[in-house]
Amino acid sequence: MHVVATAGHVDHGKSTLVRALTGMEPDRWAEERRRGMTIDLGFAWTALPSGETVAFVDVPGHERFVPNMLAGIGPVPAAMIVVAADEGWMPQSAEHLAALDALGVRHGLLVVTRSDLADPAPARAEARDRIAASSLGAVEAVAVSGTTGEGLGELRSALDRLVAALPAADPDGPVRLWIDRVFTIKGAGTVATGTLGRGRVAVGDELTLDNDSVRVRGLQALGKPAGEVTAVARVAVNLRGVAKDRLSRGDALLTPGSFRQTDLIDVRLHGDPVKELPPTVTLHIGSAAVPARVRPLGADTCRLRLGRPLPLRLGDRALLRDPGRHHVAGGVTVLDVVPPGLSRRGAAAARAADLDTMDGVPDLAGELRRRRLIHASELAAMGVPVSGTAVAGEWFAEPGHWAGLADRLVAEATAYRSAHPLEAGAPVEALRHRLGLPDRILVEALVRPPLRVRNGRVETGATGIPAELVAAVGKAFDGKPAFAAPEAYELAELGLGARQQAAAVRAGLLVQLAPNVVLRAGAPEEAAAVLRGIPQPFTLSEARRALDTTRRVAVPLLELLDRTGVTGRLPDDRRLFV
Template identity: 65%
Template sequence: MWVIATAGHVDHGKSTLVRALTGMEPDRWAEERRRGMTIDLGFAWTRLPSGATVAFVDVPGHERFVPNMLAGVGPVPAAMLVVAADEGWKPQSAEHLAALDALGVPHALLVVSRADLADPEPATRQALAQLAKTSAGDVEAVAVSAVTGAGLDELRAALDRLGAALPRPELDAPVRLWVDRSFTIRGSGTVVTGTLGAGRLAAETDLELNGAAVHVRGLQSLGEPVSTVDAVARVAVNLRGVERSAVARGDALVSPGRFVFTDLVDVRVHGEPVAGLPASVVLHIGSAAVPARVRPLGTDTARLRLDRALPLHAGDRALLRDPGLHRVPGGVTVLDVAPPELRRRGAAAARALELSTMDGRPDVAGELRRRRLVHAGELARMGIPAPGAGWLLDPGYEAELRTRLASEVRRYAEAHPVDPDPPVDAIRRRLDLPDRALVERLLTPPLTIHNGRIGAGQRLPERLRRAIDAVRAGLAEAPFVAPESDRLAALGLGPKELGAAAKAGLLLRVADGIVLLPGAVEAAVERLAALPQPFTLSEARQALGTTRRVAVPLLELLHRRGATRRLPDGRHTTDAGA
């Protein structure tokens, strides 16, 4: 399906032309028919000679209904500009063309209507000259009369050529369906309609509406129920459990987690200089019309503060309208949907310089350079497909973080000589990183992570090493005679120092204040296994040549490790199967 919007001055025959092409009535409301003018959006469709279907979004031409016109033009990829042969170029012809140009619509067809009332050549030349100055450029022109039928076959053929020139839609793109109508059908509930510009819609799937999850109950396209709809297409979506009052024109149904809902954007303005823009404008995108405050940043860049958040991507095209003077001062390209705050002196000037290098096209390297650290999922929500998943780091920032990490580890070791290996989370906080996985990614030899701490290979302080060596020497003579607490205190070995020695693998911490050599478990099992099984605590103490103070916690350690077992009668055994 191809979707094309009409455009042109009031009463130049847009709706009459659509009616002649489709046999359908685009003016839906009795008031529109009574007054002979389109007030709101109309929709109709027909099959072309090629077999392709073209759907028309018929927009109002009257100056008072330009916002309704923009709601219809915004989401579509092509336009049919209608100019009456007997009246020629008119004010709304110019405003509609300015809107198409501001939105960057590159595909258009000129139709000179009412060719039975006047020579179409003057109006054709005048309109083509105006079109040539815009994004549409040189376009095909067809003169028709909806009354006599002259030129309608040529118009159908021209529409076929226009449709064939349209770019192929991105079916794997996220869905963003701007709502242009919403209503209730008895027995079905709330239904919304819109133009699907990209992606694929399917029934019985979930979407987001104003940040909340909604379920697609059913779909219709061209009046028929369907299970899926591929872009570009007109579509009606039946939503389950959504009140009619909860959705309106300008809302959007979007793929979950694929858009940033933002009320602050940095944009490039195409048209009038930014300095000449009014302080307040209306931003038109899709079917949405949202008041916005303008903060100029550069000669052609500005920051817009929207009255409500919209689902936007970098690269989106929109237009600005001055509602007070009823004019379109320009279009905008969205450059950044998550811009930084501008609080420091000189921040605005620096931001203007930065924006001057951006064009709204996906640029992963540029985003990483500007943001330094960002999650791939967040980039995707901004409309910037990123390679891989997880956290992405700018290479320069990553090198800086590695240097800082090594420095922070050294600082921690200097401040904690007895326990020099810092917890991973301590370093993560010092580097202001959102995820400990980033700390692991930044580690380079000799730094490693063990038991939640970063091992930097630091040697224990010499004083501590000498004290530990004295303990080890005593244990070498009597392996199970743990030094008494006063001996440890005399050597300056408190709980923290003994913990550092155990962590370094120099001592085995059996219990608080009781340390042995690292091989004490294996040596104890060997001695106890030589005893008649089972054995008592007293027999174990005598075999190990130690005191009850050491034997009790040592046996408990052996039990925990599965080297020995305690029997119901209180005796012990090294026989695991006894």
């Protein structure tokens, strides 16, 4: 299926032409048929001589309904511009053309209607000249009469040539279905319609709506049920469990994780000079129309603060309109959907210079230069193709920035070790905060020899033992038997609290048997040598007497020998060497 918008002045016979082509009534409202004027979007379709199907989005022509018109042409890749032979080019034709040009539409067809009432040549010549100066360029022109049917065959052939020239849609791309109509069907629930410009939608798919998950209950295309619809197509989506008032024109159904909802964007304007924009304009993209406050930056760049978040990507093309003057200010290309703050002095000028280097084409290297460190999911949501090797998990980094972080990690870990000599190393979480990193796996990925990660800390490999710690340990055992452990109060008086004991254990000065039960380093090996010399197997009491120690020491010491496989415990609680 192919989708074409029909644009033109209110009196140029667009709806009559669509009816004649399709045999369908595009005007859905009784008031439209009574007044002979399209007020809202109309939809119809027909088969072409080649067998291709073309669907029409008939947009209003009256200036009072320009927002409706823009909602119809926004997602559509081609346009059929209708001009009447007896009236020629009209101001509303110019506004429609300006909108198509602002959106960068490049495929079109000129149809001169009511050729039974006047010679179509003058109107055709003027319209082609005007259209040629727009993004549409030179277009084919066909003269028809919707009343007599003259020229309809030629028009069908011209439409075949138009759709054959359209670029192939991306069937595997992410879905962004801008909703242009919402209604309910008894027994089915809420239905939303729109033009699917990219990707595919299938029954059962999960999509997102304003960051909420919704499920596709059913699909229709060209008025018939479908299990799957592939772009480009007009599609009606029946959503499970979604109330009608939850949706409105301008909302979008999205592939999860593929678009960023943002209300702040930096753009390049193709049209009026930025300095001529009013403080508030209306941004039109897809079927959405939202107010936007303008902050000029450069000659053709500005920042827009949107009235509500929209799902946008880098490179998106939108339109700015000044509703006060009924004027299309021009098209915009989205350059950044996550722009930096501009609070510092000179930040706006620096940002303008940066935007001058950007063209809106998503580029991984460019984004890494600007953002330095970013997650793959954020890149995907911005529309940036992800390739190459991540630095950690799904994190990508600009190489120079990553190398600088590695140097800073060494400095921070060393500084921490100097400030906390009793600790084995700097906690990974503390280093994450010092380096301003969003994920602890980044800290671990930055570690290079001689640094190492152990037990949640980054160790520097430094072996220096504070002299006061060595002295305190020596005093704790002065004059004591080999297997006598200092009491807790003695350790405390010497300044050997839990932290100091742990540091002494790491330094190889002590062996920790239990909280506040410590022996000199090497004591377990010495104890094993003594116990090998007594009759086997032996009891706890026999071991305690052989070691000349207390039960407070003997119990955890024997448990340590059991854990390390030196001794084995028998069912009767006696032990022997294994």
